Amino acid sequence: MLMAHPAVLDNLVEEYATLVALHAEEGGPEVRARMDELARTLCTATGTADIDTALVAARHRLPGARPEDDSLLAA
Template structure:
């Protein structure tokens, strides 16, 4: 799957967060439409179907995202912590 350039993703995330912070969904029809447009563009740009998943995917692809960030992995794909060993116990 092609992914939008990180600069585009960063801009879309910032626009969505700004519009959400300004409560665009409760505002004028124009601001509601802009919020919907940005949400749709985020979904298309990240190959997701809802804005929450799109935000996670976009943030995961931004520079500085932690390599070990597993927020976009399915539960079955999530790495399991190593089992505790009893080496050295009781010595």
């Protein structure tokens, strides 16, 4: 399986987390479409089938991640 570069994963996770924090899923169709696109990209990049699993998998591939830590990495 191809692996996304950690910098790419970091950007995807950060953008998705920002949109979730802003409750963008309640926004217009363009914003919801972007969230769907980010979710699909993260799932593809991590080889997972749902966004929650993709976020955990992506975070574990980021520099400084610990195997037991599935929380967001400190900025």
